[in-house]
Amino acid sequence: MASVFGKPRAGGGPQSAPLEVNLAILGRRGAGKSALTVKFLTRRFISEYDPNLEDTYSSEETVDHQPVHLRVMDTADLDTPRNCERYLNWAHAFLVVYSVDSRQSFEGSSSYLELLALHAKETQRSFPALLLGNKLDMAQYRQVTQAEGAALAGRFGCLFFEVSACLDFEHVQHVFHEAVREARRELEKNSLARPLFISEERAVHHQAPLTARHGLASCTFNTLSTASLKEMPAVAQAKLVTVKSSRAQSKRKAPTLTLLKGFKIF
């Protein structure tokens, strides 16, 4: 697939330009979106962040021996999803985060999943989403059981993981790489797809396949469609991302730039 800024490249071997994947991290305040993002990018757990800053980071990753240019948007909605187009039209995949010690954040994650399902229905496109129960290290204060997390993910047909931003890096990395894999599958599917896209003429049903994959619910937000041909929309809208200074830099109490080694902020 040809590539311009903001549009993905699908496929390609080791010689080709890296696949471009945009990933948005969604969830209620305090769920641990920033902590997970920074853990993934720096291998470190940083405990304090400015809740009002929304940053987009860029990182060169290798996933399954394939180079990937990954952009991660650490969103900062207030209590509920707001002005969502900025990430809905930008991301190829979503990580929806809640905290296992907060029922409120779990309920918030459900709102985000509903928002994604609605967006898929409206745009007739598929959006991989992963549901993450964060703060697994706080399991003794659980308000949300693992079964509840899995059930919610199953309802929306997403992958589900429990993680902790302050425990091992590999687990957090695995989750982000799974999101890249899901996005890549979707991009490849779209690049192979016919050049015309079929839009709905009558009621569209949300499809939430519940197939188990490695014991987890799988798949993406899909919609069924009929008739009426339209031009195929870009997989991602070409959109310039305005990036403020790094949240990791801006709010960290003791700014240590070595923390930023290994990823670049743009």
Ligand SMILES: Nc1nc2c(ncn2[C@@H]2O[C@H](COP(=O)(O)OP(=O)(O)OP(=O)(O)O)[C@@H](O)[C@H]2O)c(=O)[nH]1
């Ligand atoms: N124990 C524990 N604390 C965590 C974990 N992840 C985040 N926290 C803490 O939870 C609080 C909120 O984390 P953030 O990463 O700022 O949460 P957020 O979802 O980005 O919240 P906003 O910035 O308000 O949107 C901070 O005090 C973090 O230190 C975790 O895995 N375990």
